[in-house]
Amino acid sequence: MNELPDRVRRRLEEVFGDVLPSTTRDEQDDDPRPPGTGDEELLADRPPHHVERD
DSSP states (O other): OOOOOHHHHHHHHHHHOOOSOSSOGGGSSOOOSOTTOSHHHHHHTOOGGGSOOO
16 A cells, blocks of 8 residues: 655645544443443334334
8 A cells, every 4th residue: 555645644634634533432341322222212213114013
């Protein structure tokens, strides 16, 4: 992979900053969401036409 010249790299960093964090939220131990706000909440909030019928 070709390295960018320092001048170009510095300009890109100046314009865009740190676009991607070094770790994502799912990789971090401290989940900011309170318990019970995962898939259960999303599934409970489904529109009626998406509810499974027997």
